[in-house]
Amino acid sequence: MSTFVVFDLEFTSWPGALEQDWGATGQLREIVQIGALRLSEDCSVVEEFEALVQPMANPRLSAYFTDLTGIDQETLDREAISPSEALGEFLGFCRGESVLSYGNDMVVLGENVGWARARGEEVKNGYLAAHFLNIRPWLNTLAPETATVNVGRLWQVLGLPKPAAGEEHSALFDCYSFAAALEYLRGTGAALPEGCVRRPYSG
Structure with missing residues (x-):
């Protein structure tokens, strides 16, 4: 059965961060939540992936982020795993697949992989x-x-x-949308x- 993956990220944010492209001092797009679905060719769900991720540079979530996503500090502190673990597991989930995003989330993914390796x-x-594709x-x-x-409103407007x-x-709801x-x-x-379409991996 041919399959592909859709994914979505939630990452640290503050009031005005989007408009400033996260340009304020100390504001990084650190991943806090990864959601992904493995889909069959008819777009039915084969498998889910979800992870809460502990941000390192800004471990305390902003009130803005919590209001936006519903992810609170207590839940994060209790359930989050390290960035390197979460990123490795997610990339393993994607292995051998075409991986689709609604936007350039693969850029944020790359930033976070780079930071983890730099540490x-x-x-x-x-x-x-x-194979990542927007x-x-x-x-x-x-x-x-x-x-x-x-992405989370696609179902509504359609x-x-x-x-x-x-x-x-x-992140996972947005994947379902x-x-x-x-x-x-x-x-x-x-x-x-x-x-x-699925691209065979020979490495």
Whole structure:
């Protein structure tokens, strides 16, 4: 069975960070939550991946981030794992797959892998075993009504049933919203863009 992965990240943020491209002193896009789904060709869910990640430079979450995502400090302190462990497990989940994002989350992923390695930590698995692709431009072209919304609202603007429990800005819920949009477009006869099929890995 051919499969592919969709993923979403939640990362540290503060009021105005998006508008300033995280340019303020000390504001880094440290991953706090990773969500991913392995999907079959018909966009049905085969497997889930979810991890809470402990940020290192800013271990205390901002109130802004907690209000946005619902992730509070107590939950983070109790359940989060180290960045190197979370990143290694996620890249292992992606091994041998095409990995789709709604936006350039792979850039943030790369930043976090780089920081972990700069701290001297081993990140098991790597990018070469997966094929990352931002398909937001393709999706927005086929469904122009999605152009101004985040991934967690795709299901709403397309008039689809709520795809899972939870709310937007939860990484795994956002993946379900993403998957619902892909399934909807597939139902209209659209084919995923080139590069979204499973790519065998020989390394």
